[in-house]
Amino acid sequence: MASTSALYTGLSGLLSNQNRLNVIGNNIANVNTTAFKSTRMLFESMFSRTQSLGTGPNGRIGGINPRQVGNGSTVAGTQRNFSNGALTATGMATDMAIEGDGFFITQLNGERLFTRDGSFLTNENNQLVTSGGAFVMGYGVDDNYQIEFGEMEPIVIPLGQMTVAEATENIYFNGNLNASGELPVTGSIHNTAPFYSESTGNQVMTGSEDLTQAGVNLYMNTGDTEYGVAIEGGAMATITIDNVEKGGQDLGTFSFTFCTPAEAAANDIEYFGSNMVDFVAALDQFLGLDNSDVSGQALGGNILLNSNGSLLIFGNEGTAQGLNISTSDISVSYMGTPVETPPTNPFVVTQSAEATGESVRTSFVAYDSLGTAVSIDVTMVLQETIDGQGSIWEFVAESSDNHSLDRIVGLGTLQFDNEGNLLSSSNTTIEIVRTNGAINPMSLTLDFSYGSDGVTAYADSVSTLSVASQDGSGIGNLVSFAVGQDGLITGAFTNGMTRTLGQLALARFNNPGGLEDVGSGNYRVGANSGEPMYTTATSLGSGRIIGGALELSNVDLSQEFIDMILASTGYSASSRVISTTDELMDQLLLLGR
Numbered sequence: 001m002a003s004t005s006a007l008y009t010g011l012s013g014l015l016s017n018q019n020r021l022n023v024i025g026n027n028i029a030n031v032n033t034t035a036f037k038s039t040r041m042l043f044e045s046m047f048s049r050t051q052s053l054g055t056g057p058n059g060r061i062g063g064i065n066p067r068q069v070g071n072g073s074t075v076a077g078t079q080r081n082f083s084n085g086a087l088t089a090t091g092m093a094t095d096m097a098i099e100g101d102g103f104f105i106t107q108l109n110g111e112r113l114f115t116r117d118g119s120f121l122t123n124e125n126n127q128l129v130t131s132g133g134a135f136v137m138g139y140g141v142d143d144n145y146q147i148e149f150g151e152m153e154p155i156v157i158p159l160g161q162m163t164v165a166e167a168t169e170n171i172y173f174n175g176n177l178n179a180s181g182e183l184p185v186t187g188s189i190h191n192t193a194p195f196y197s198e199s200t201g202n203q204v205m206t207g208s209e210d211l212t213q214a215g216v217n218l219y220m221n222t223g224d225t226e227y228g229v230a231i232e233g234g235a236m237a238t239i240t241i242d243n244v245e246k247g248g249q250d251l252g253t254f255s256f257t258f259c260t261p262a263e264a265a266a267n268d269i270e271y272f273g274s275n276m277v278d279f280v281a282a283l284d285q286f287l288g289l290d291n292s293d294v295s296g297q298a299l300g301g302n303i304l305l306n307s308n309g310s311l312l313i314f315g316n317e318g319t320a321q322g323l324n325i326s327t328s329d330i331s332v333s334y335m336g337t338p339v340e341t342p343p344t345n346p347f348v349v350t351q352s353a354e355a356t357g358e359s360v361r362t363s364f365v366a367y368d369s370l371g372t373a374v375s376i377d378v379t380m381v382l383q384e385t386i387d388g389q390g391s392i393w394e395f396v397a398e399s400s401d402n403h404s405l406d407r408i409v410g411l412g413t414l415q416f417d418n419e420g421n422l423l424s425s426s427n428t429t430i431e432i433v434r435t436n437g438a439i440n441p442m443s444l445t446l447d448f449s450y451g452s453d454g455v456t457a458y459a460d461s462v463s464t465l466s467v468a469s470q471d472g473s474g475i476g477n478l479v480s481f482a483v484g485q486d487g488l489i490t491g492a493f494t495n496g497m498t499r500t501l502g503q504l505a506l507a508r509f510n511n512p513g514g515l516e517d518v519g520s521g522n523y524r525v526g527a528n529s530g531e532p533m534y535t536t537a538t539s540l541g542s543g544r545i546i547g548g549a550l551e552l553s554n555v556d557l558s559q560e561f562i563d564m565i566l567a568s569t570g571y572s573a574s575s576r577v578i579s580t581t582d583e584l585m586d587q588l589l590l591l592g593r
Contacts, residue, residue, distance in 0.1 A: 005049075005071065006581040012072025013574025016043050019075050020567040027555045028564075035097075035116035035521060036553035037080050040563075044076035082512045085554035087546055094120045094128065096483055097551040100543010102506035105152065105534070106134035106522065114507050114532065117521035119550055128155040132520045138487070138504040139536075145499045147488075152534070155502050157489065159478055162501075164493055165371025167439065168472025171364065172450035173378075175466055179391045179420060180459035181358025181382050184317035187301055189353035190325045192311040236263065236335040239279065239347075241286060245324040246315075247361050247379065251407070252400050254286040257335070267335065272405070280305050287323065288398045288407035289316060316396065318359030318381035325349050358382040360463035364470065368438035371475035374401045376409070376432075378446065380465055383413070390416040390423070391457050397446070403435040414448055416457035422449050473497050483547035487537040506542040507532040 020041045030036040048068040057063035087097050096118035098104070103114035113134060120128050120136055128136040135154035139147050238257040243250060256279050257269050264271035272282040280303050289301030301316035315323040330347040361379040368374055377398045384392040397410035410430030415423045425448055431441035448455040450468050476495025483489055487504035509515065514528030525532065537545045 003581075005069075007578055009070070009072040010574045010577035010581065012046060012074060013577065014571055016073045016075060017567045017571040017574060021564065021571070023078060024560050024564045024567060027560050028557065031553050031555045031557060033521070033553050034119050035085060035551040036555065037082050037085075037116070038553070038555045038560075039078050039080045041078050042076040043073045046071045046074050080513050080515075080517075081554060083554055085552040087549045087551055089549050091548055093481055093483070093548060094122060095548055095550050096120065096504070097546045097549045098506070098537075098543050099546055100537075100541065101512070102508050102535075102537065102542030103512075103523070103532075105137040105505050105507050105532075106130055107137055107154070108132065108134035108522070111524070112137075113518065113522040113524055114515065115521045115523065116551060122157060122159070126156050126158040126161065128157060130520075130522075132522070134522070136504070138489075138502050140502050141500055145501075147500065147503050152505050155489065155504065157478075157481055157491070157501055159481070162478040162491065162493075163475050164473075164478075164497055164499055165367060165369070165475045165495070166471070166473045166497060167369040167442065168366035168374075168444060168470055170445050170447060170471050171366065171467055172447045172469040173362075173455050173465060174450055174453040174468040175360075175362075175455050175464040176420075176460055177360065177380055177382070177391075177393055177414075177416075177455065177457045177465070178358055178460045178463040179382075179385065179416065179457045181463065182356060183382060183385065184355075184357025184359075186314075186353050186356055187317045187321060188313075188315035188323045188351065188355040190313040190315075190323065190349055190351050192313075193348045236267075238333050238335065240331050240333065241283065241329060242331070243326075243329045244287070246288065247320040247322060248324075249361075249363075249377065251287065254282075254405075256282055276305060280311065282405055283313075285404075285406035285408075287313070287315070288396070289314070290396070290408050290411065315355055316381070317355060318357040318379060319355050320359035320361040320379050321381065321396070322355030325351070358463060360465045362465045362467065364467045366442075366444060366470065367472040367474050368432075368434050368436070368442045370436065370438040371473070372434075372436060372438060373474055374432060374434075374442065375399060376401075376430075376444075378465070380414070380463065388418055390418045390420075392416075393457065395446075397430045399432050402432050404433040410446070412446075414455065414457075420456045420458040422455060422457075425449070483545055485537060485544040485546070487545050503536055504545060505534060506537055506545075507534055508540055508542045509533070 023039050023041045027038045048070045050066060050068050052064070052067040054064045054066040055061065084099060087099065098116060098118065103116060104118060106113045106115055115130065117130065119131055121131065123129050130136065137152040138155045139149055140153055142148050236257050236259050238255055241254045245251065256272050257264070258274055259269060259271065260274060261271050272278055284303050289303065302314050304312040306312060313323065313325065315321055327345050327347060327349045330349065331345050359379055359381040361377055363375065363377045366374045366376055379396045381394050381396070382391065383394045386392070393414045395412050395414065396408060398407040399409050400407065402409050409432050410427060412425060412427030414425050417423050428446045428448070430444050430446065432444070434440045434442050453468055455465065473495040476493035476497055478491045478493055481489055481491045481501060483504070487506065489501045489503065491499050491501045493499070509532060510530040511528055514526040514530065515523035516526040518524050533540055535542050537543065
């Protein structure tokens, strides 16, 4: 006989299979959703009506099982499949995929969420965000670009805005110094005509006369004519040295004004001194002359102020150190109105000797801590050949960017054995004065033993010297970045440098199936998920991060179609139960007519 319970049993089958079709439809609809995790529905039977509990066996009967009639099915629950989807390369630096069990950590409206969808992008503040606007969380870096683990923060990638520079610390040289070259005999020698002072009755200068006093005139005798450089009446004379060459390289411009410290401050002039002795000392530094005895051999460079007021300029030894000075390179100008107007170029210069000696020069650019380029010249000069023992060379390091008048920033020696190999080097650390806010002094180490390609001293036709390698770099802008398997974000700059910009954080759960889906590929902690374990990629089983790739949906369409057929069949069968029961009830009602 038909009963209403059969109707409800069929109805439960309809509802269960309808819910299953909803789950299958959701899976199929998200077959192309990035990192989507498919879900399956599990059924369970509803309670049964017990008509008899049955009896156990005894001597008269073998036992009767309980008699129970089911009341249909219901949904036992849904189960999300967190297996990894296939990875596909996209080529976009902001796209990331996790190969493992971890989750990206995001923050939206103050709430911490978790996702497998790595289709990130950057906002106007250069922060890495999801397509839904949630911040991608990780760890930043300190001033030394070291990861600061601790409190997580939004990842920032300041493309086009971040700049870096690195101070040069080491310079590596290679080349060969011609051990059979000519030993130096002299440096270049230049002399000027004598100078006189009107205050001493046109007598020769002692050099220490104060040329800032009123009524004092600086005279130079050229043949039968005396030209006066007048300084009285507040007119200050300035001697300018320009276009002087050293080894074929222009040394730049240097100006010396005869004045007092107060006058220099009042007129914004760099103060060097007030007499010819001061001028000679300053000129010596500007020309980079030095007669220091570094290795038992003097370089020979200095300036003599003769008793007749003339100058004798001795250049450093070595052809690469030879000075080229002409009369037109030295001029005089005035601040104020001079009493007399002497020639613009009153310093008549003649050269009596050229520099000799085997030598070679090389130039390179280093960078201070602010990324400012600093030009440096290194000259090697043969000093001595020791019979059967090798040769000794001396190096002179100079810089026109030294924020001090003295061009020379380092002096040292190299000693080679009788097979041309470098035995020892001295004073290879040089210092350059910086007053631009960078680290002062700027310290550089000159390395002449660069592996197997260092400096040698074999007999050759000519000496060679070059920079093989160096560290440091000028200022550069961040132009690109990449994400490593451990989540480290490395930025590339226009100066060739790379720096760590941050590291992505990941989370792992003991039961990811217990997470609560909040839409847009995001999950929040659920009652049965367990608390998140925060870590980084490749740790605690979180997996590795693949940059420039995305995780595809893990929906298996073939399985979904099979499940859809089964659900459709179950739905149809349950509807048939309802229609059959309806027919039986109709027959029952006919009996009562």
